[in-house]
Amino acid sequence: MYKKGDVVLVRSLAGGAIPHMHVRLCKKVTQKPKKYGEFNDKGYVAWESVLIYKKEIDILKNEWSVPYEYPDKVEIFVFEEDIIKKVKK
Numbered sequence: 001m002y003k004k005g006d007v008v009l010v011r012s013l014a015g016g017a018i019p020h021m022h023v024r025l026c027k028k029v030t031q032k033p034k035k036y037g038e039f040n041d042k043g044y045v046a047w048e049s050v051l052i053y054k055k056e057i058d059i060l061k062n063e064w065s066v067p068y069e070y071p072d073k074v075e076i077f078v079f080e081e082d083i084i085k086k087v088k089k
Helices: 054-064
Strands: 007-010 021-031 034-036 039-041 044-051 075-079 083-086
Touching: 021 054, 021 075, 044 054
Parallel strands: none
Antiparallel strands: 007 021, 007 083, 021 044, 034 039, 044 075
């Protein structure tokens, strides 16, 4: 559904209080389900991504103490289930 280079709106794993952010998808990561004894791992699909808007990075840094620095330290790992929608260009 999504491909490398898409800009998407994502929600935070940390909860609904943190605002949604725009990211650019860079590399898809797929983990197949595994079975560990009596425990089952569902597997996942996720993306190595980068935050793209300085204003959103500043909000995360100043209001939530998340250590991002524009433009160098903006990498983020996003599970596909946390993607809200693809942003039209």
